[in-house]
Amino acid sequence: MIDALKPNPWAVLRHVVLLCGALVVLTPFIWMISTASKPPAEIYTSDVHLIPHHFALWDNLQEAFAKSNLGRFLLNGLIVTVSIFALQVLVALPAAYALAKLRFVGRKTLFALVLFGILIPPQATAIPVFLLLHQIGALDSYAALVLPFTISVFGIFLMRQFFMTVPDDLIDAARMDGISEFGIVWRVMLPTAIPAVTAFGIFSVVAHWNDYFWPLIVLNSEQLRTPPLAVAHFRNAEAGTNYGPLMAAALVIITPLVVAFLLAQRRFIEGITMTGLK
Structure with a gap:
């Protein structure tokens, strides 16, 4: 019973590799959503952050469709x-x-x-x-x-x-x-x-x-x-x-x-x- 509850090292390693691969694939999409949600002042800054301080997604969408x-x-x-x-x-x-x-x-x-x-x-x-x-x-x-x-x-x-x-x-x-x-x-x-x-x-x-x-x-x-x-x-x-x-x-x-x-x-x-x- 105790052996059955022990985590399988290979299963853990497999899931870690899959999670790392998923993170690599999803990072560009996450960064795209983050950039689309930021005003220009937050995009061109040395302070790297994913969550915008001022949410500007709607303004960027309006400008994209308008221009x-x-x-x-x-x-x-x-x-x-x-x-x-x-x-x-x-x-x-x-x-x-x-x-x-x-x-x-x-x-x-x-x-x-x-x-x-x-x-x-x-x-x-x-x-x-x-x-x-x-x-x-x-x-x-x-x-x-x-x-x-x-x-x-x-x-x-x-x-x-x-x-x-x-x-x-x-x-x-x-x-x-x-x-x-x-x-x-x-x-x-x-x-x-x-x-x-x-x-x-x-x-x-x-x-x-x-x-x-x-x-x-x-x-x-x-x-x-x-x-x-x-x-x-x-x-x-x-x-x-x-x-x-x-x-x-x-x-x-x-x-x-x-x-x-x-x-x-x-x-x-x-x-x-x-x-x-x-």
């Missing part, structure tokens, strides 16, 4: 991320179903190409895609932000791994009921793949909401700027050296991602766990 079109930038980010995710799901689900459940010549080769595509960084194809968009006159538009990311090889891989865990008897029963292959994808496989779709949605939305590189090279119009470009533009053109409104704008931009992840956390963990079963 930049922050609402429009957030709307652009929402339009782009939702459009990309919807198109990626439309492509990834049928492709993953074919790779997981259909038997045809070259299936393993196609899956190998999917795995190879995961290894290719988007920067490697940026110039050819940019030139193609220039040729068709799609630069400086929502299409330039959405179309290059319609096909997600990571999404295909994630869905395929999940579909491998779905029993074949379920698909055979649907075929006996006269459901077509596309009908099976959307009426049978999609409802079972909600955890995997949610997990992929977190990855996709976070990646494209925070994307700075691609919008920077395809956009010229300020009205089409996405949230990361909005922060850079706000800092350079509007806030200058006043980091209070800048951090307040950054706080507004990351809040939707944090809320979305907290709401979908259970599905996210479930999807990642189940896709790793096979």
Whole structure:
């Protein structure tokens, strides 16, 4: 009984390491919230303190919205991320179903190409895609932000791994009921793949909401700027050296991602766990 109550040294060490890692990850966010809540006089001082003496978060938020079109930038980010995710799901689900459940010549080769595509960084194809968009006159538009990311090889891989865990008897029963292959994808496989779709949605939305590189090279119009470009533009053109409104704008931009992840956390963990079963 006494031995059972003794703390496990390895468990204690593990928790200490995890707490230290969490502190390292959370420190920039804590500092951002602290800076966003301070007036300029407290930001530029040698006295380092997290809790502001004078709470100025509301004033910094008002200045951030007043001096930049922050609402429009957030709307652009929402339009782009939702459009990309919807198109990626439309492509990834049928492709993953074919790779997981259909038997045809070259299936393993196609899956190998999917795995190879995961290894290719988007920067490697940026110039050819940019030139193609220039040729068709799609630069400086929502299409330039959405179309290059319609096909997600990571999404295909994630869905395929999940579909491998779905029993074949379920698909055979649907075929006996006269459901077509596309009908099976959307009426049978999609409802079972909600955890995997949610997990992929977190990855996709976070990646494209925070994307700075691609919008920077395809956009010229300020009205089409996405949230990361909005922060850079706000800092350079509007806030200058006043980091209070800048951090307040950054706080507004990351809040939707944090809320979305907290709401979908259970599905996210479930999807990642189940896709790793096979």
